């Protein structure tokens with residue numbers, strides 16, 4: 001029995017049921033496939049911080065596997081070509097992976113099932129609940145969050161698996177060291193990749209500093225590591241499992257304090273859960289301008305306005321600071337994402353998918369369901385019962401950055417830009433002249 005485990009966004013050894021299932025195999029090939037850059041709404045490939053976080057996570061995973069007598073093979077290419085080649089080369093008899101909720105991954109799996117004549121085991125994804133625990137089928141998934149939450153929040157979150165992991169040896173193959181990323185974490189908001197840093201942050205937020213006790217009041221602050229948990233990068237890459245985070249909250253509630261704030265952190269994990277299952281239920285509709293409901297508002301694409309938004313050079317200093325923080329660090333707060341997304345959709349009147357693709361390129365916590373689901377929500381194409389959210393940027397600035405400290409820190413105060421620019425052929429003539 002020669003098995004292969006294909007890591008996707010389950011970059012951990014603990015609480016990873018797919019890995020535990022290979023104990024009886026003669027050999028196990030652990031594989032990660034770096035995505036091939038492909039154009040998507042004007043973006044290509046991973047931004048430097050997203051790539052950095054991923055590489056740091058992979059390097060640590062490789063070291064952990066080596067400590068278990070194993071190794072990690074990292075290849076670049078498309079899984080549809082890479083995996084059949086490895087299956088033939090190493091005589092693989094069984095393949096496993098962890099479930100992903102993107103339609104792209106679903107297509108890849110469907111292709112591999114057709115192409116390969118070996119069993120392919122897809123283990124549960126990084127969710128709180130198994131699909132079999134949900135009190136509805138995916139076809140009947142509530143369309144908006146609140147009924148979903150009411151139906152699932154009393155379901156028991158199974159404990160994470162903690163038993164020692166026995167991994168079979170790797171096959172005789174070449175395992176290369178994973179090169180370091182070309183950039184390091186940004187000193188203004190350092191978020192290192194890898195499980196060790198994720199566990200440290202979890203312990204710090206919940207038990208050491210007990211910031212969880214006041215989370216509901218502080219969660220909207222704009223910088224990371226101060227008011228919200230900043231656990232999203234490790235959750236999105238699977239360095240931490242959602243169940244590990246949930247059970248830390250429950251333990252804190254049992255041993256120390258249980259209040260509205262501790263509940264609220266779990267409540268936010270339920271949002272994440274909602275978007276996971278919604279992405280699975282919506283399939284390709286997640287990427288449609290009008291979402292699954294076909295709620296299409298009219299919008300346009302004005303290249304200069306989009307370029308200014310991406311560069312953090314708009315007429316809104318707070319939005320500029322947020323966008324600059326995103327590119328420099330790979331992270332942005334939830335409040336910041338709402339404001340920046342609302343600016344693109346409602347002030348610049350641009351198709352939300354261009355903004356979602358820019359976030360996808362740069363966010364170190366990029367998660368297909370949460371990213372596209374939240375963008376749809378603000379655009380009024382998704383799960384918002386009120387049909388979209390437009391944030392008043394002046395009001396948001398006064399409320400969340402009244403002294404301009406955040407805006408200053410991330411360089412959001414920019415010189416005023418002309419309303420129109422003149423192109424090489426002198427057209428259109430600037431309205432400011």
Ligand SMILES: Cc1cc2nc3c(=O)[nH]c(=O)nc-3n(C[C@H](O)[C@H](O)[C@H](O)COP(=O)(O)OP(=O)(O)OC[C@H]3O[C@@H](n4cnc5c(N)ncnc54)[C@H](O)[C@@H]3O)c2cc1C
Pocket residue numbers: 219228229230231232233235236265268269271272273275332333334335337338341359363365366367368370371372374375
């Ligand atoms: C336009 C837009 C795009 C987004 N894209 C992503 C994305 O690609 N990946 C991602 O993980 N989150 C995304 N979010 C959700 C949210 O902004 C981040 O999860 C959150 O800011 C992460 O910071 P935190 O870990 O400190 O969150 P906390 O406030 O500490 O919340 C704890 C955890 O709950 C989950 N969570 C919190 N809020 C949400 C939410 N609104 N939707 C889904 N899950 C949530 C996250 O896993 C988070 O780590 C997006 C939100 C918006 C408005």
